[in-house]
Each structure stands twice: as C-alpha cells, then as structure tokens.
Amino acid sequence: MFSRFLRTAAASLLLVTGLAQAQDSFFPIWGEEAAARGYTLPKPYGLSLSYMDMSNPVKVNSIALTGHPVLEALDIQAPDAEFDGYNLTLRGDVWIFPFMNVYGILGYTSGDSVATIRSLSCDVDAVSGLNKILCAGINEASDLAIGAPFALEMKGGTYGVGTTVAGGVGNWFALVDVNYTYTDMNIIDGDIRTFVAAPRVGYRWEFEGGKELRVFAGAMYQKVDQYLSGSLLDLGLPPELNDLIAGLAPDGQFEVEQEGTSRWNTVVGAQYALSRDWELLIESGFGARRTSFMSVSRRF
Numbered sequence: 001m002f003s004r005f006l007r008t009a010a011a012s013l014l015l016v017t018g019l020a021q022a023q024d025s026f027f028p029i030w031g032e033e034a035a036a037r038g039y040t041l042p043k044p045y046g047l048s049l050s051y052m053d054m055s056n057p058v059k060v061n062s063i064a065l066t067g068h069p070v071l072e073a074l075d076i077q078a079p080d081a082e083f084d085g086y087n088l089t090l091r092g093d094v095w096i097f098p099f100m101n102v103y104g105i106l107g108y109t110s111g112d113s114v115a116t117i118r119s120l121s122c123d124v125d126a127v128s129g130l131n132k133i134l135c136a137g138i139n140e141a142s143d144l145a146i147g148a149p150f151a152l153e154m155k156g157g158t159y160g161v162g163t164t165v166a167g168g169v170g171n172w173f174a175l176v177d178v179n180y181t182y183t184d185m186n187i188i189d190g191d192i193r194t195f196v197a198a199p200r201v202g203y204r205w206e207f208e209g210g211k212e213l214r215v216f217a218g219a220m221y222q223k224v225d226q227y228l229s230g231s232l233l234d235l236g237l238p239p240e241l242n243d244l245i246a247g248l249a250p251d252g253q254f255e256v257e258q259e260g261t262s263r264w265n266t267v268v269g270a271q272y273a274l275s276r277d278w279e280l281l282i283e284s285g286f287g288a289r290r291t292s293f294m295s296v297s298r299r300f
Contacts, residue, residue, distance in 0.1 A: 028095040041098055043276060043299035048091045050107075050295035056083045056224070057288055060115050060258045063150070065232065067252030070134050071245070073126040078115035078150045081258060085111015087158060099167055105160035109183045109192070113152045113226075113258065120145040138244070145241060152228055152235070152256065154192065156185040162196075173214070174201045188230035190256075197221045198267070212273040220267050220285060224260035229253060262288035269293070 027044040058081040065071040089107030096102055120142045122135035162179025176199045183192040202216025232245045232252040245252050269283030277299055285291030 028098045028100075030098055042095060044095045045300040046091075046093045046103075046297055047300075048089075048093070048295050048297040050087075050089045050091065050293065052087045052089075052291060052293045054083070054085060054087070054111075054292075055290045056222075057081070057261045058083050058113055058115075058224075058226075058258050059261045060150075060256065062255075062257045064255040065252060066255070067232070067249035069127045070122065070131050070138070070248055071232075071252050073123040073131075073135055074138070075119075075121050075123065076117060076145075076150070077119040078117045081113050081115035081150075083111055083113045083260070085109065085154070089158065099165060101164040101166070103162050103164075103179075105158065105162065105179070105181060107158040108156070109158045110155045113154060115150040117145050117148045117150055134248075148241065150235060153187055154183075154185055154226075154228070155187050156183050156192075158183045160194075171204050172201070173204065173216075175199070185228065188228055188234065190226065190228035190230075193225045195223045200267075210273070210275045214271045214273070215269070216271075217266070217268045219264055220291075221264050222260060222289070223263060226256070226258045228258075229255045260289070265289040265291070267291070 028041065060078050060081055063076045063078065065074055065076070087107055087109045089105050091103050091105050093101050093103035120138070122138040122142075124132050124135045124139070127135050158181050160179055160181030162177060164175055164177045166173065166175035168174070176197070178197050179195075181194045181196075183194075185191060198218060198220040200216045200218035202214055204212055204214040206212050230253065232254050233242060233250070235254065265285045265287035267283055267285045269281065271279055271281040273279045279297040279299070281293075281295045281297070283291070283293040285293070
C-alpha cells in the first residue's frame with residue numbers, strides 16, 4: 001500500500017533570511033532580486049537519496065475472485081489490513097523561483113499488506129448444478145477461513161513529481177510540499193497511487209563554517225489508492241482453502257481495491273547542513289500511520 005507509501009526530503013528546501021550570495025545560474029528566476037534584498041538562497045540544483053520506513057492501516061474496499069463460478073460466488077470480508085514496508089528514492093530538484101522548487105522522483109517500494117478474513121460465504125443461488133453442492137460445502141466449512149491471513153506482497157518501481165513552496169522571516173521558516181507518485185507492481189499486477197501534502201514550520205541556528213541546524217514540526221496528509229490483482233495461489237491462504245482453489249481453478253485470480261485509512265499524521269524532524277553543498281535530514285511521523293525518514297542531499 002505504501003508507499004507513498006511515499007515522502008520526500010521536502011524539509012531541506014528552505015528559504016531563510018541571511019547574507020546575500022551571488023547568483024551564477026539562470027535559476028532561480030528573480031534570484032538576483034532576492035539576493036539584493038538580503039536573502040540567502042539554496043543552490044539551484046539538488047540530488048537527494050532518501051529512505052523511508054512506514055506502517056499504515058489500510059481499508060480493503062473489495063475482494064473479487066474469478067476463474068470458476070463457485071469462486072465468483074464467494075463473498076470474502078477482510079476489511080482491515082496493515083501495510084508495512086519501505087521506500088528508497090532518488091530525487092532531482094531545481095528552484096524555479098526563490099520561493100518555489102519542483103522535483104522528480106525515481107525509486108523502489110517494497111512492502112506487505114496483511115488483512116484478516118472476518119467472514120467467508122458462498123451465494124448458493126448464484127450457481128447451478130454440482131456447484132450448488134460445492135457452495136453449500138464451503139458455507140459449512142467457512143469457519144476454517146475465519147482469522148486466516150489475506151496477504152499481498154507488493155514490490156515495484158516508484159515514479160513521481162512534486163513541488164515545494166517555502167518562505168522565511170528571520171530564523172523562522174515555513175514550507176508546504178505537494179507530490180504525486182505512482183508505483184507499478186512487478187510481483188502482482190496493479191499499482192499504488194499516492195498524493196501527499198505536507199506543511200512544516202521550523203526554526204534555524206547558524207554556526208561557523210556555513211553549518212546550520214534546522215528543527216521543524218508539522219503534519220502530513222497522504223491519500224493512497226491501491227488496485228491489485230494476481231493468482232489466488234500466491235495469497236498464502238490456509239492449506240484447506242489453497243487445496244480447494246487449486247482443485248476448482250488453478251488459474252483463479254483475485255482483484256483487490258484498498259486504501260489507506262489514516263490520512264493525517266504528525267511529524268517532527270531536524271536537518272543539519274554541513275555546508276551549502278551537503279545536508280542530512282531525519283524525520284519521524286506519529287499517529288496511526290508511523291514513519292521514519294532519512295535523507296542525504298547534495299546541492300549544485
């Protein structure tokens with residue numbers, strides 16, 4: 001489900017008041033005017049390598065089975081799932097204006113979404129002939145499925161774009177980061193689509209040698225939609241169910257739609273600038289969705 005799942009090191013994109021720096025690049029537009037007014041601007045181009053670990057509750061909206069009339073007559077309820085995974089990304093960015101940065105994301109997402117089957121039933125009226133007997137037998141043995149895991153392994157490449165709007169007064173700064181990512185699964189069919197909006201506020205301290213410490217707090221809104229499909233035999237169901245599925249339809253397929261249920265969580269973090277070229281960032285998220293994030297950035 002993850003990832004985004006996905007966050008970026010948006011907190012490294014800060015515009016703060018300080019001593020002017022000469023501009024030697026076309027970007028950012030209006031950079032010379034901002035420097036003339038006494039603002040320190042980040043170097044215009046950047047590369048960031050980021051890692052995020054996430055645990056997030058998921059709501060399973062629908063589970064559909066295909067490949068045999070009896071499978072299609074099954075109603076499986078496993079409404080609550082938990083996603084645990086990680087995301088590794090490389091981000092390239094550029095400051096278009098002194099207050100606006102745009103970036104692209106290329107990465108890899110891996111995780112598992114595990115739900116617990118709460119009920120299983122077969123609609124006898126939806127089938128005919130011997131399938132009615134099979135359907136009735138499933139209903140008689142449905143207790144075997146209660147409490148069984150419904151697990152989805154999700155891995156794939158992640159791609160996305162985003163923008164950050166930032167500003168500062170004195171040593172105080174604020175920013176809002178917005179991005180959209182798409183993860184294409186390579187083990188099961190499907191995709192994960194994630195929209196993120198993340199406001200931050202913080203304070204900075206300057207030290208000798210161009211070093212700087214920034215601390216911040218804020219929130220992250222994340223909307224995650226997952227559309228997944230694949231072989232029923234890859235779900236890791238109990239042996240009794242696997243044997244039944246293999247006997248009925250060894251090529252049986254599943255289709256699942258699910259979404260993240262916890263849209264907001266609180267985040268706190270810190271960033272240390274070793275110089276105007278290198279920055280390190282760590283961030284933690286709290287609440288129903290829990291995150292740990294770290295990145296290293298190089299600006300040019």
